[in-house]
Amino acid sequence: MPDLDYLIQYSEIFEGEPPELSSLLKGISRSMLLKAASYFLGFANEGSQYSDYRNFLQMFFRSENAAVGNHVYNKILQLIKTRSNGIPFGITFVNPQSILQLFEYCFNNLDENHSQTESQAEVSIFKAIILLNQVNNETQEKGLEQTKELDVDIKLAAISQAMSYPNSEFINYNLPEILVAQLVKAVYLLEFLDGREDTKPLLNAFVKNFNCTDWKEYLKKLLPIVMAVNNTKREGIIELIIPRDEEFKTKIEFIDNLILPQEELLEEGYDFRTIRSKPLYSLEQGKYAVIYPLFVVEMVFKGLYFKLKQIHDSLPIEHKIKGTNFRGFYCDNFSEQELLYKTLNNIFGKRNYIIHSGSYMKTTFGMIAEPDFYIRNGNSVFLFESKDILIDGNIKSTFDYYQYESTFSKKLYFDVDDKGKKNKKAVLQLINNIERLLTNQLTNDTKNKPHLLRIYPILVLHDRQYNVAGLNVIINHWFAFELSLLRAKGINTDKVRPIIIIDIDSLIFYEEVFKSGNIRLNDIIDDYFSYITVNKKKVYKTQVEVDYQLTKKLNPFSIFLANHVRRNNLNKKPKILFDKIVKVFA
Numbered sequence: 329m330p331d332l333d334y335l336i337q338y339s340e341i342f343e344g345e346p347p348e349l350s351s352l353l354k355g356i357s358r359s360m361l362l363k364a365a366s367y368f369l370g371f372a373n374e375g376s377q378y379s380d381y382r383n384f385l386q387m388f389f390r391s392e393n394a395a396v397g398n399h400v401y402n403k404i405l406q407l408i409k410t411r412s413n414g415i416p417f418g419i420t421f422v423n424p425q426s427i428l429q430l431f432e433y434c435f436n437n438l439d440e441n442h443s444q445t446e447s448q449a450e451v452s453i454f455k456a457i458i459l460l461n462q463v464n465n466e467t468q469e470k471g472l473e474q475t476k477e478l479d480v481d482i483k484l485a486a487i488s489q490a491m492s493y494p495n496s497e498f499i500n501y502n503l504p505e506i507l508v509a510q511l512v513k514a515v516y517l518l519e520f521l522d523g524r525e526d527t528k529p530l531l532n533a534f535v536k537n538f539n540c541t542d543w544k545e546y547l548k549k550l551l552p553i554v555m556a557v558n559n560t561k562r563e564g565i566i567e568l569i570i571p572r573d574e575e576f577k578t579k580i581e582f583i584d585n586l587i588l589p590q591e592e593l594l595e596e597g598y599d600f601r602t603i604r605s606k607p608l609y610s611l612e613q614g615k616y617a618v619i620y621p622l623f624v625v626e627m628v629f630k631g632l633y634f635k636l637k638q639i640h641d642s643l644p645i646e647h648k649i650k651g652t653n654f655r656g657f658y659c660d661n662f663s664e665q666e667l668l669y670k671t672l673n674n675i676f677g678k679r680n681y682i683i684h685s686g687s688y689m690k691t692t693f694g695m696i697a698e699p700d701f702y703i704r705n706g707n708s709v710f711l712f713e714s715k716d717i718l719i720d721g722n723i724k725s726t727f728d729y730y731q732y733e734s735t736f737s738k739k740l741y742f743d744v745d746d747k748g749k750k751n752k753k754a755v756l757q758l759i760n761n762i763e764r765l766l767t768n769q770l771t772n773d774t775k776n777k778p779h780l781l782r783i784y785p786i787l788v789l790h791d792r793q794y795n796v797a798g799l800n801v802i803i804n805h806w807f808a809f810e811l812s813l814l815r816a817k818g819i820n821t822d823k824v825r826p827i828i829i830i831d832i833d834s835l836i837f838y839e840e841v842f843k844s845g846n847i848r849l850n851d852i853i854d855d856y857f858s859y860i861t862v863n864k865k866k867v868y869k870t871q872v873e874v875d876y877q878l879t880k881k882l883n884p885f886s887i888f889l890a891n892h893v894r895r896n897n898l899n900k901k902p903k904i905l906f907d908k909i910v911k912v913f914a
Contacts, residue, residue, distance in 0.1 A: 333379070333420040334411075337462035338455065341403045349433060352456045355443035361434035362609065362617070364453055367565040368427045369620045373501060376563060381419045388454060392447040396454075424498035424620065426460035428600050431619060435609075436593045468494075471727030478729075482805050485798035488882045490729040497793040500887070503625055506792070507558050508905055509833035510628035511551075513667060515908040517632065518543040520666050529647035533639050538585055539578075544912050549582045550628065551912075557624045566618040567611065580614055586627070587616060599721025605631050630791075633658070655718075663716035663790050663832075664700055671835050672701055672712070674904060675842045681705045682773055689772045697752075699761050700788075704773055707780045708850045711761055713754040714832075715740060716790035733802065740787070741806050755803060758785040758827065759810040766819050783824045784853055792831050797882040800829050828853050834886045840900035841893055856888050 338346045353361065371378055378384040381404055389397035404419060444452060468491060475486045521531040522543060531543060540546045553568060560566050570579050587608045588594070594602045600623075607623035608616045618624055623631075640654040649657045669685045676683055682704040689698040701712035717739045723731050737743075740754045752760065762785065764770040766778045787803070804826045811821045841847050860881040893899050 333418045335423050335461050335465060336381075336404070336407075336419060336421050336458055337465050338459045339462060340407055341400055341458060342455065346459055346462060347455070349456055349459060350437070352452045352459065353434065353438060355441060356434075356438065356449045356452060357440045357442040358434055358438035359440060360442065360449065361438060361453065362431065363565055365427050365431040365434065366617050366619055368422050368457075369424060369431070370560075370564045370566055370618070371422060372563055373499060373503075373622075378422070378563065379418060379420065381421065384421055388450070390447060390450060393450055396451055400454075421454075421457060421461070423461060423464070423495065424622075425464060425495045426457055428498075428603065428620065429460050429464075430456060431603070432594050432600070435588065467725070468727040471729065475729050482802060484878060485801035485805075485882055486729040486733070488798035488879075489732055489796055489802065490727050492798075493732060493793075493796045494724055494727055496796050498622070500795070501622060501792070502890075503558055503621065505837050505890075506622070506833070507554065507625045507628070508902065509836045510625060510630070512836050512902065512905055512908060513629040513832075514547065514632055515912065516667055516670065517629065517636075517662060518547070520662050521636075526649055529643060530636060530640050530649065533643060533647075534636055537635075537639060539581060547912050549579070553583070553586070554624055554628055557618055557621050560621070566621060568608070568616045568618065570614040570616075572614065576614065583608065583616060588619075599724065601634075601721065605634055607631075659716045664714045667790075667832060668701060668712070668714045668788060671832065671839065672703070675835065675839055676703055678843075679705070684772050693772045695771060697757065697760060698772070699757075702770075702772060704776065705850075707776070708782050708784065709765060709776075710784045710786055710849065711758055711765070712786045712788055713757050714788045714790070715754050717794075718791075719793075736799070736802070737806070740803060754787050755806050755810065755827070758787070759807070759814065762811075762821070762824055763814055763817075763819060766814075766821070766824075779820065781823060782850070784850060785825065785827045787827050787829045788832055788835070789829060790832050792833050792886075794829065795831055795884040795886045797884065800827070800884060801882060803827055803829065825853060826857065828856070828885050830889070831886050834889055836902060836904070838889065838893060838899075839902040839904060841898050844900065846896075846898045847889075847893070852889060852892065853885075855892070856885050859883075859888060 378387060382401070385397050385401055389400075408419075442449075471490045472487060475483060475490060478486050518531070521527040535541065535543055535546055538546050538549070540549065556568060557566055568583075570576055570583070586606055587610050588602070588606050590610065603619055604623050604626065607619045607627055609619060611617050637654050637658075640648060648654070665685075665687055669687075673683070673685075682702070684702040686698050686700045686702075689695045689702065699711045700714045701710075703710040703712075719735055719739075723735055726732075738753070742753055742756055743751050745751060761770060762783055765781065765783060768774060768776075768778050785807070807827050811824060814821050835842075838847070842849065860883060862877050862881060
């Protein structure tokens with residue numbers, strides 16, 4: 329599980345009742361605060377020079393505020409002494425969640441009035457940041473209170489999920505890796521829309537919105553912006569300046585579709601939907617500031633999806649896909665049958681394996697409730713279920729395990745409709761096909777010996793936000809119960825592995841590593857379970873060792889895979905990336 333720094337809050341530094349955010353920020357100009365927020369959001373998420381609180385304080389406070397800086401520093405030293413066991417990995421003042429909330433507040437509520445002096449504003453901004461930290465920490469603590477009565481076998485997983493799910497996507501990421509997956513998925517999606525008659529009206533409306541002739545021109549205009557952000561090495565605010573050449577007017581017209589409109593209010597909420605879709609703002613004509621580098625990179629595909637959905641919803645009924653349900657069409661036809669199928673075929677397609685997609689099993693064998701993808705190599709069987717799910721930002725922001733458990737259960741285990749019918753989701757779909765496989769009822773592949781099979785159930789999720797500590801434990805808690813019901817029927821499940829959760833981005837990014845044979849899927853899964861399994865017979869010398877072993881089981885598979893690849897220097901850029909980009913720029 330990734331190390332989490334301790335986040336400083338207002339009451340640990342300053343005495344008295346915390347002030348209102350509005351009173352702290354009154355008299356600070358909107359432009360100053362927007363730049364300040366963008367500056368903090370430009371800190372590197374790994375290896376930042378400001379991850380050391382001493383460097384941060386030295387950078388933040390000017391000489392006129394040395395007394396305030398020294399006060400903060402001394403309070404931190406006291407805190408370390410009193411909570412040394414609780415602060416093993418460091419201290420931080422800046423959390424992207426708090427800074428994004430600060431940006432939203434000042435964008436919506438402030439004007440250019442600047443009655444505070446610069447030194448006063450500096451202290452006020454510092455207080456505002458740690459005040460927002462405190463508000464978020466208090467919400468987190470309320471959520472954690474609810475985990476006290478949970479069963480011991482999932483309690484640690486529940487606590488970890490409640491603590492980390494709301495903000496893990498903002499903290500644990502590698503920007504270049506995200507960019508690779510975003511680019512590949514974007515080209516796949518745009519090619520997919522371009523290749524179907526029923527999606528042509530949507531694609532045409534999309535490129536027209538950006539004043540482009542086709543989707544390739546759209547990417548050609550977008551990629552220089554994204555690459556400039558991705559390649560920035562200096563921490564702090566990132567500014568994009570458009571050269572005043574013959575293409576100046578065309579370029580700023582394009583960028584105008586990506587910037588926050590000055591006259592409109594942001595839609596406030598934890599998922600920062602407006603900022604995600606338009607992660608730039610204008611400083612002056614031809615000069616723009618990046619709000620959050622991560623959102624600029626994710627705009628390539630994640631933002632593309634939401635923009636397409638927005639345009640689709642505005643189309644006349646005769647131009648909509650299958651009437652109105654864009655989300656359902658997208659998940660079934662693109663996420664599963666295009667993106668998943670092509671990715672897995674790219675990895676395994678040239679091997680002497682039995683490889684069947686869900687659509688092939690349905691059309692060729694007449695199967696119902698078939699796996700989304702099926703691979704057998706000798707006695708190793710991989711059953712894939714693909715789920716492109718969305719979790720409401722209002723639920724995500726609660727730090728409430730029970731809301732998370734209920735929501736993920738409905739999305740990935742089962743739900744019950746108004747008529748009392750139980751609708752099976754990924755876990756039960758996997759169980760159903762495991763039972764069929766072990767009883768030789770899976771008609772697409774009957775030339776196997778069920779008692780010899782090693783079965784690897786794999787759940788592919790389509791957003792990296794689900795690479796969250798503890799989710800694997802919770803899902804396998806449900807899965808273990810369902811396996812016990814199979815055993816009650818007399819079915820031997822000894823060679824069924826627990827469910828592996830892997831995000832589609834990891835499959836895309838490590839495509840060449842899998843293709844090369846440097847990593848075999850069954851071996852890396854087995855290694856993962858060896859890594860996270862606690863040896864109950866081993867005697868540990870200290871409680872620290874015990875805690876370390878217990879927290880290892882919470883690690884998501886995708887993070888284990890990434891660490892394995894880096895540790896063994898196996899990383900190779902996916903060839904599909906270069907193939908797709910060459911096609912765009914040819």
